[in-house]
Amino acid sequence: MSETTPFTDDTVFELQRHxxxxxxxxxxxxxxxxxxxxxxxxxxxxxxxxxxxxxxTVRGIIEDLQTAFPGMDLKGDVMGFLEHVHGKGWIRPxxxx
Amino acid sequence: MEKAGSVPSKPGNPLWLLAEVTYKxxxxxxxxxxxxxxxxxxxxxxxxxxxxxLRQGRELGATQLxxxxxxxxxxxxxxxxxxxxxxxxxxxxxITSGIGLSEKRIAAFKEGGLDHIQLSFQDSTREMNDFLSxxxxxxLKQKVAKxxxxxxxxxxxxxxxxxxNIDHVQQILEMAEAMNAEYVELANTQxxxxxxxxxxxxxxxxxQLKRAEEVTNKFRERVGNKMKIFFVVPDYYEERPKACMNxxxxxFLTVTSDGLALPCHEARQLPGLTFPNVRDHDLGWIWYDxxxxxxxxxxxxxxxxxxxxxxxxKDFGGCRCQAxxxxxxxxxxxxxxxxxxxxxLVTEVVDQAQLxxxxxxxVKPILFxxxxxxxxxxxxxA
Ligand code: SF4
Ligand code: SF4
Numbered sequence: 356m357s358e359t360t361p362f363t364d365d366t367v368f369e370l371q372r373h374x375x376x377x378x379x380x381x382x383x384x385x386x387x388x389x390x391x392x393x394x395x396x397x398x399x400x401x402x403x404x405x406x407x408x409x410x411x412t413v414r415g416i417i418e419d420l421q422t423a424f425p426g427m428d429l430k431g432d433v434m435g436f437l438e439h440v441h442g443k444g445w446i447r448p449x450x451x452x
Numbered sequence: 453m454e455k456a457g458s459v460p461s462k463p464g465n466p467l468w469l470l471a472e473v474t475y476k477x478x479x480x481x482x483x484x485x486x487x488x489x490x491x492x493x494x495x496x497x498x499x500x501x502x503x504x505x506l507r508q509g510r511e512l513g514a515t516q517l518x519x520x521x522x523x524x525x526x527x528x529x530x531x532x533x534x535x536x537x538x539x540x541x542x543x544x545x546x547i548t549s550g551i552g553l554s555e556k557r558i559a560a561f562k563e564g565g566l567d568h569i570q571l572s573f574q575d576s577t578r579e580m581n582d583f584l585s586x587x588x589x590x591x592l593k594q595k596v597a598k599x600x601x602x603x604x605x606x607x608x609x610x611x612x613x614x615x616x617n618i619d620h621v622q623q624i625l626e627m628a629e630a631m632n633a634e635y636v637e638l639a640n641t642q643x644x645x646x647x648x649x650x651x652x653x654x655x656x657x658x659x660q661l662k663r664a665e666e667v668t669n670k671f672r673e674r675v676g677n678k679m680k681i682f683f684v685v686p687d688y689y690e691e692r693p694k695a696c697m698n699x700x701x702x703x704f705l706t707v708t709s710d711g712l713a714l715p716c717h718e719a720r721q722l723p724g725l726t727f728p729n730v731r732d733h734d735l736g737w738i739w740y741d742x743x744x745x746x747x748x749x750x751x752x753x754x755x756x757x758x759x760x761x762x763x764x765x766k767d768f769g770g771c772r773c774q775a776x777x778x779x780x781x782x783x784x785x786x787x788x789x790x791x792x793x794x795x796x797l798v799t800e801v802v803d804q805a806q807l808x809x810x811x812x813x814x815v816k817p818i819l820f821x822x823x824x825x826x827x828x829x830x831x832x833x834a
Binding site (some may be wrong): 373375379381382386388389390391392393427441 | 465467510511512513516541543545567594604605606608635715
């Protein structure tokens with residue numbers, strides 16, 4: 356599940372099966388829900404996760420973030436974050452079909 | 453000396469809502485953690501009561517919701533609750549023995565948005581399974597396991613271990629693998645409720661535990677990531693208590709079938725505390741203001757050795773119910789802790805368990821959880 360196959364700018368990620376990403380009004384923040392657990396995704400981590408939709412490529416995510424937050428160099432942060440959550444098995448490259 | 457820090461007395465919001473929607477259950481597990489006097493408790497909450505509880509829990513910020521019991525499938529309005537839970541934004545978990553999970557019902561759960569199902573197995577061999585749950589259920593559970601896959605739920609198996617089945621860990625794991633289980637929880641019995649009554653018969657030997665862990669580790673190596681295996685040792689064999697419920701009134705809120713709101717599903721047995729009923733109060737008051745939920749928050753209630761112990765921020769002094777059951781005082785250190793002056797209450801039981809056949813077990817028959825036994829036990833004051 357958490358095999359850390361390298362990914363490229365063209366990789367399209369989606370949430371792991373049975374994971375859910377949502378805004379929590381009570382906590383004023385994004386969270387990721389999964390069987391019997393939850394992680395809070397504050398600040399930029401929530402913004403990145405929001406864009407993992409099974410459609411955008413890694414490059415697309417970075418570009419989209421750059422439009423939303425102009426003037427910041429985000430590439431390193433995004434790559435680092437994706438590597439981290441991919442390693443944890445929270446996201447996976449989009450599966451065919 | 454290390455400074456002891458302190459446990460926060462102001463709670464955050466609850467994250468977990470556990471809905472014990474019924475105490476009814478077609479099974480009769482000897483390790484059942486339900487209260488032994490469950491037949492005494494009043495009427496079950498109505499559908500509307502539950503929907504109100506779900507709403508209020510969500511407003512407080514709870515994200516995880518567990519439907520348990522008893523056997524939650526005994527409620528024929530579970531579909532309604534599941535659907536509402538999804539609408540409200542819960543991540544919902546059904547904790548079930550699988551009895552009563554027809555294709556029609558699982559289809560409705562999927563449609564309603566149930567996120568996750570945890571299936572409990574008593575053991576891998578038909579005979580053992582039937583003995584331990586005292587009904588013919590094993591084949592049925594295999595059918596249920598197929599349905600779970602078919603409806604694209606992750607296959608999460610839970611098997612409660614004890615003296616009579618712990619030697620079958622290899623078979624249990626093989627069965628889990630054959631069923632393509634993704635997660636397997638091998639949880640040793642925790643001694644509450646019925647399990648406490650049957651403690652002498654259920655506590656495994658040290659040798660049994662060691663073997664079971666070895667088998668588990670080997671299996672883990674072989675299957676790697678495709679099946680995650682969790683092995684939970686009985687805390688009687690530990691030197692430090694578990695951080696029970698992650699702290700009293702810190703994350704968990706349980707509502708029982710008769711409407712009692714509890715910081716943990718065992719808490720209703722604690723003397724001197726009254727817990728509020730969701731028929732009379734809203735969850736916000738219950739969580740933040742009710743005396744019951746505040747009783748063991750923070751650390752001012754603690755006695756020594758916990759009070760000045762640096763580990764109290766980690767384990768909160770262990771389990772209040774266990775402290776009460778074993779020492780008669782819920783504010784004592786959980787006697788599982790090696791630092792407790794009453795630790796011998798645990799080690800004596802553990803020593804006893806090392807004997808080939810517990811002599812007590814010979815005279816005291818194992819007690820199955822059922823209404824008749826519950827009524828009998830309700831009469832004798834605990
Ligand atoms: S432990 Fe067994 S008897 Fe108790 S509620 Fe669960 S399935 Fe029923
Ligand atoms: S004395 Fe034991 S139970 Fe109490 S806080 Fe220290 S380690 Fe935990």
